[in-house]
Amino acid sequence: xxxxxxxxxxxxxxxxxxxxxxxxxxxxxxxxxxxxxxxxxxxxxxxxxxxxxxxxxxxxxxxxxxxxxxxxxxxxxxxxxxxxxxxxxxxxxxxxxxxxxxxxxxxxxxxxxxxxxxxxxxxxxxxxxxxxxxxxxxxxxxxxxxxxxxxxxxxxxxxxxxxxxxxxxxxxxxxxxxxxxxxxxxxxxxxxxxxxxxxxxxxxxxxxxxxxxxxxxxxxxxxxxxxxxxxxxxxxxxxxxxxxxxxxxxxxxxxxxxxxxxxxxxxxxxxxxxxxxxxxxxxxxxxxxx
Amino acid sequence: xxxxxxxxxxxxxxxxxxxxxxxxxxxxxxxxxxxxxxxxxxxxxxxxxxxxxxxxxxxxxxxxxxxxxxxxxxxxxxxxxxxxxxxxxxxxxxxxxxxxxxxxxxxxxxxxxxxxxxxxxxxxxxxxxxxxxxxxxxxxxxxxxxxxxxxxxxxxxxxxxxxxxxxxxxxxxxxxxxxxxxxxxxxxxxxxxxxxxxxxxxxxxxxxxxxxxxxxxxxxxxxxxxxxxxxxxxxxxxxxxxxxxxxxxxxxxxxxxxxxxxxxxxxxxxxxxxxxxxxxxxxxxxxxxxxxxxxxx
Numbered sequence: 001x002x003x004x005x006x007x008x009x010x011x012x013x014x015x016x017x018x019x020x021x022x023x024x025x026x027x028x029x030x031x032x033x034x035x036x037x038x039x040x041x042x043x044x045x046x047x048x049x050x051x052x053x054x055x056x057x058x059x060x061x062x063x064x065x066x067x068x069x070x071x072x073x074x075x076x077x078x079x080x081x082x083x084x085x086x087x088x089x090x091x092x093x094x095x096x097x098x099x100x101x102x103x104x105x106x107x108x109x110x111x112x113x114x115x116x117x118x119x120x121x122x123x124x125x126x127x128x129x130x131x132x133x134x135x136x137x138x139x140x141x142x143x144x145x146x147x148x149x150x151x152x153x154x155x156x157x158x159x160x161x162x163x164x165x166x167x168x169x170x171x172x173x174x175x176x177x178x179x180x181x182x183x184x185x186x187x188x189x190x191x192x193x194x195x196x197x198x199x200x201x202x203x204x205x206x207x208x209x210x211x212x213x214x215x216x217x218x219x220x221x222x223x224x225x226x227x228x229x230x231x232x233x234x235x236x237x238x239x240x241x242x243x244x245x246x247x248x249x250x251x252x253x254x255x256x257x258x259x260x261x262x263x264x265x266x267x268x269x270x271x272x273x274x275x276x277x278x279x280x281x282x283x284x285x286x287x288x289x290x
Numbered sequence: 291x292x293x294x295x296x297x298x299x300x301x302x303x304x305x306x307x308x309x310x311x312x313x314x315x316x317x318x319x320x321x322x323x324x325x326x327x328x329x330x331x332x333x334x335x336x337x338x339x340x341x342x343x344x345x346x347x348x349x350x351x352x353x354x355x356x357x358x359x360x361x362x363x364x365x366x367x368x369x370x371x372x373x374x375x376x377x378x379x380x381x382x383x384x385x386x387x388x389x390x391x392x393x394x395x396x397x398x399x400x401x402x403x404x405x406x407x408x409x410x411x412x413x414x415x416x417x418x419x420x421x422x423x424x425x426x427x428x429x430x431x432x433x434x435x436x437x438x439x440x441x442x443x444x445x446x447x448x449x450x451x452x453x454x455x456x457x458x459x460x461x462x463x464x465x466x467x468x469x470x471x472x473x474x475x476x477x478x479x480x481x482x483x484x485x486x487x488x489x490x491x492x493x494x495x496x497x498x499x500x501x502x503x504x505x506x507x508x509x510x511x512x513x514x515x516x517x518x519x520x521x522x523x524x525x526x527x528x529x530x531x532x533x534x535x536x537x538x539x540x541x542x543x544x545x546x547x548x549x550x551x552x553x554x555x556x557x558x559x560x561x562x563x564x565x566x567x568x569x570x571x572x573x574x575x576x577x578x579x580x581x582x583x584x585x586x587x
Binding site: 017018021024025027028031032035037038039041042045053054055056058099100101103104106107108111113119122123126128129130131132133134135136137138139140143144156158159160162163166191192195216219220222223226227237238239241242245246254257258261264265268269271272276277279280283284 | 294297298300301302304305306308309311312313314315316317319320323331332333334379380383384386387388389392394395396397398399400401403404405406407408409411412414415416417421422424427460463464466467512515516518519522523526527537540544545555558559561562563565566569
């Protein structure tokens with residue numbers, strides 16, 4: 001509705017008005033041209049040889065497109081390993097975060113009991129606790145009991161994202177009418193079954209939005225991975241790319257480096273191209289209230 | 291009712307467990323650890339010896355810590371002023387009736403969804419590159435001297451510029467939603483009364499955005515206090531005085547780095563607690579400074 005209205009409003013082209021807005025257009029355009037040049041150059045550089053890059057002849061493609069940079073980064077530089085690790089961490093933790101947070105958010109929004117407020121406040125406070133306050137004890141515990149590996153990282157990614165997800169979903173569950181549960185109860189459906197069969201599907205849009213955020217958060221996470229990914233086999237893309245950059249200072253293969261950069265940012269970039277409306281609405285509408 | 295009770299427990303238990311395991315217990319243990327002399331992070335509690343406030347005293351006397359705090363303050367103050375000004379400017383332009391608003395908005399927010407490591411790599415190896423970088427190519431084209439952006443006297447500012455570029459979009463979105471919540475008829479009334487665009491901005495938009503400013507300042511503070519990836523990317527091998535941030539200092543003394551042999555987990559905990567206190571103090575100061583007025587539109 002709002003969209004249709006905005007479209008209609010945009011139709012008449014008023015030259016006088018547009019000229020007045022010209023400085024605004026210019027400021028935005030400079031910023032965006034800069035972004036486009038940066039991303040575009042990286043894409044072009046990922047298809048060039050290191051020699052072309054250092055000579056500043058990236059956009060000419062004199063020796064053709066060097067897709068072997070991607071093969072090299074994906075294979076020899078282990079980017080495939082980092083990529084698969086990140087994909088695994090992101091997918092598994094996103095599913096489990098919802099499985100843990102959605103029931104908790106539902107119960108917190110629906111029932112009155114002692115500790116309800118306390119738990120809600122706890123989650124809100126947890127959202128702003130810096131990671132540096134929690135890593136040391138976790139590191140101590142996991143090394144004493146020799147817990148390591150992919151499971152540990154997934155467990156941590158789940159735990160650090162549960163408070164935000166629960167708080168985000170709380171608001172959506174509280175807007176649902178109680179009539180659904182009453183009708184289900186009359187038909188003999190148990191409360192737990194009612195939740196999974198009726199209430200859970202009803203908040204699907206919110207589940208999708210919050211899962212996009214969780215996916216981005218896990219994919220781009222760096223600090224925890226740096227500390228807890230003890231071997232190369234466990235390393236996700238963030239830390240992996242940093243190691244690649246450090247190695248590249250000695251090998252000097254810039255084409256391969258930029259191909260690695262593209263592989264790392266492409267998934268979130270594509271996700272954003274298709275879902276930017278949902279992501280932007282989620283930033284301003286969900287967790288943040290002015 | 292009985293049924294509900296089991297359901298409440300079953301549905302809440304996993305979430306509460308994650309909270310206790312990864313937030314409550316670690317935060318309390320870090321807090322306690324900051325008052326003990328602990329060398330290795332992995333040391334069991336039986337090896338801790340009570341140290342009073344000595345960890346904090348050592349920390350405040352350390353020159354690296356002082357440099358890192360100074361850097362953080364510069365990032366907070368200079369970066370904060372620039373980021374908030376730019377993001378407010380973008381938000382105002384986007385709400386001025388411009389075409390392709392959704393496209394512009396999405397493009398400016400874009401860096402926020404890209405991995406900071408990838409973004410930093412782009413800046414370091416392209417924009418700031420001495421030989422073929424964008425900035426030096428432009429300077430060269432204008433007939434000016436090339437600048438060594440990653441030299442020790444420019445590195446901090448280069449890092450800050452790159453960091454700010456990535457941050458602006460987020461704060462812009464929050465300003466944007468704040469401005470869009472202000473009813474249009476206030477502006478129409480002002481226009482009828484003969485107020486210009488600038489007057490409308492200073493007398494309507496700014497005062498009504500007070501609480502949005504508070505939100506943004508709080509977020510910016512948390513963002514600078516936890517500043518880590520950018521510092522690590524701009525000095526990947528050795529920690530350098532120009533780019534060190536408090537979290538990097540903590541990481542170095544707890545987990546070690548080239549050149550730092552002595553480990554001091556107790557002091558690391560003290561750093562963590564101090565940074566947390568900074569967040570709390572900033573939150574309360576700005577809550578007192580900028581009072582929420584209940585505005586009903």
